[in-house]
Amino acid sequence: MSAFNTMKNLPLELRTMVSIPKDQLEQYYDNMFFLGQKAMDNGAYGQSYLYLKMLYDLVPSYHGLRSIKKSVEDKVLARALKSIAVIPFKSPVSEPELGLQVTSNIMQILQNTLSDDVKIIERGALEILLREYELAVAGSAEEQTSTDSFRIKSADYLLMGEVLDSRTETNIQNSKKKVRVKVGENQIRNIEWEDWSREAMQLRKQNRPIPPAPRKYLMKPVYEYAEYDVAFHEKVSYLSISYRVVETSQGRVTYSNTVRAQKEERDEATSGIDIGTYQVNMKAAKLPTDIEMSNEVRKETIDKISSEIMERFKDQDEKYLAEAIKLESSNNIQSAVELYVNAILLKIRKKKDVTELEDKAGKYLDVLTAY
Template sequence: MMQSPLPPGRPIRPGSGGRRCPWAWCLLLLLVAVACAPAGVREQARRAAALSAAGRDAEALQILKDLCRRSRGRGRSCTDLARVRGRLAQARLGPVRTRLAEFREAGRPVPLSVLDELAARVAGLEAVDPDAPGLGEVKGAIEAARGATSSAVNATLAKAEDLSAGGDWEGALKALEGAKALDPGTVGPRSRELADRAVAALAAEADAAAGREDWKTARRCLDRWLAIRPGDPGAEGLRRKIEAGDNAEAYLERAAAARAAYAYDEAVAALRRAAAYPDAPADVAERLSALLAEAAAFHFRNGASFLEQEHLVEAVEAFEQGSGFLAALPDARRGQVAVPKKAVRALADRLFSKAQAAARKGFPGAALLGYDLVLELEPGYPQAAQLRRAAEAAVAARARKCLAVTAFKGPAAAPEVGGIFTAELLRRLHRDLDADLRVVERASLDLLLKEYELARTAGRDTRRQDPSAGFRFTSADYLLLGEVVDYRVETSRQETARTIRVQTGTESVPNPAYVPGKTRDPKVPPVIRRPTYEDVRYRQTHYRKVGTASVSYRVVDARSGDVLRSEVLEASRTAEDDAHEGVEIGAFKLPVKLADLPPDMELLREAQEEVVEKLARQVAGGFRGADARYLAEAAARDEAGDRRAALERYADARAIMARKGRDPAAVTAKIREHLDVLAGF
């Protein structure tokens, strides 16, 4: 064993705080420590250097970390450790940064597979050196890229759902296909599920189109189906169905079968479809004309037969069908069809008689239907057009009910206000209800009562009147009675005494900064001015105006006297302001302020407009939509078996719809379904 070079004596204890050794002894101690370093440490240092030189930095790193730890962070081993650590981090993280930058510069999200690969490289470095420089930064960049990719995938999924909801299956699948590389695990199943939905929807649409013989739509859906899923065996059945039905020969066969069954409507439709194909026979147009002539003659014969048997409804339907087929014939071929003119005239006579009977019994809707049919059969039928106009006017007058608005009674203090309210209300009701209701003005209830008395004394047998007719007026269906209950302005004032402290002037006082006989500065005067304050009292008045307008009204059914609605409506407008007297004390001046309030009539006019608007809105709400009410009532009457009343309500609905410019075709068809009602007169 090596002997200590220190002379015998008291040993030096580390951290003893006693005397320190001279520098020569310290240097000698360091040299001895280096010389006495274990041979294993030197060998490890040489091995780390060799590994680093060979590019095996990960292995060298572990050795250098151990050597640096032993040297307590000092020495060459720590320097070598920092160098190797930096080189290793650059080798592992540099490619990761470069790859992320490529996607960032291209403006594209990074596929999850790429991110997983990069994360694996970073994890490898972290396993070797958790404290590698830049490690946290790169891990954060990878997570940020992963979040951006997830957001892009979610946005694409949402876009695909929107496109598919609008029927753009191809666009939705294309969007998913573009995002599949980003996240195959998420997008792939969604793409397959969407393709299944698309095929199901297109198959259903194609099948429905084939069912209604819309072959163009059916083929388009089939093509889209096969574009999404090429060679799908499920499409074969639909393809065969389309091929079997979408050709001229199929329609020619159908036309022949329908003709044999006297189903001329179906036969004509099938022959027309056959004629639309390029490969249709050359004589298909001639076949169609012959079929139309045959169908017209067939229905005319049936109509005459039905008329002889007193089956009026069936006769009308047969003649209408025959006329329809005849009108479809070319002009040159119409003369070849024998029209039973006597039978047609006889049917027109019967319908004319029925229409007159309906009109006499107070059913103008049925009468209008009869006159329409007469004019269709015989456009020049005597008096039919004139009587039709009368029936149409009667239906319109009945459908558009009349609301009589009596002059509102004004308050005793301002009786003229009632007329103002009435005029404004009439204007608004005319604006809102013109298509649904006739709004008329009556000067007073007394005038309506006179009309009622005239109606009672006009030669009617009151013993045979309807019990509800005791309150019925001839000029109105509904009455609007009202009174202006309140129309006034209340003004209040409240006086208060206010006290404020204000500067009224200034006064001279000794300057505390000036010392007689000692102050030499000319800028420091012996006397200065200071403000003087006083309490000023003045009167302030708060003015408040409240304009109030209120009306009481009732809507009464003139047929029964029932009160349909009764309410009191009120509105108010408020204006406030302050006024105060003028004050002048010394240098202080408070000018006079007058209250700035609107005139009483302005407040009342605003309150009046609000009340009238409320009133008009409530009244209009009860009468608007007359056509919808008539249709609902007609349906209810039909369900109850009262077909006469149903026909009249349908006629009323059509009259209101005509005033509103709406298409009445559907209601007209409903009216035609009640031909049996006309036949019953």
């Protein structure tokens, strides 16, 4: 490792000026390539990657290096990149296509958000996987004493679910509204004028001043009771989906939940009225359509399920890194290096810098070579 670090830190134009006999330098490269191949043959793909990456940094044109390095990277990614298959969700009898629609939407979201952390099984491969799943379930039922019979090779995890309830209901309550409406006026004698008239006669006889006369007639409003129709509209859309994540190596449910969403809309309709001075315009209730409301609760439910799945499977590189540090602290160096490399290749997929991490894992190669 010390020789590698020395050579790596030299500029390319100075490496050729280092006074190392050519045959010794080639022997050094050959030995590094040999160690990389040996580690690969032993299934230690993390060690193999580090050896081959070191060699690539020094002499990228080394014969056969690119192909074997690519092969090792593929093997590391195959184990580091866990796969999830979204099994078609079961549909309610009333909406036989809903389960497939939910499945398709969830799969699309996971592909757009988790593709650098996990592998989402494509739709084309689902038919084969479903057949494998059916056989595994049948085998598990026949051999209840062993969980090995449930194992599925095509995916590490299954996302399975069922649409428990999906409905949109409209409720209308009809009633009548009664109002007291002014419909006109009647002219009536003013009692105050009657009193004034009698008093005025007495004052005239006494030659006393007469106060101003009030209005002789008053206008009395005429009221009637009127009714008009009122309808209270309420629309409720509801969706309930249960799902679970199954780890296929043992058929173990690692997570399950039931997600519910509900949306309510209300409005009022009136038949209208126009009588006297009172007017209420006719009004129709304005509510979203059944499809619009069901789409909203479906989106809310699917987004919540997808968010919960993403929370469990995102940042796999950081999870591998944390586990590697634990193994390193317990002196399990060989396993730690393998997980470090898992983290490295996932970080590379995310276009993150891995130089420091590669150096950290690479420092253990001399120790592991001595095993």
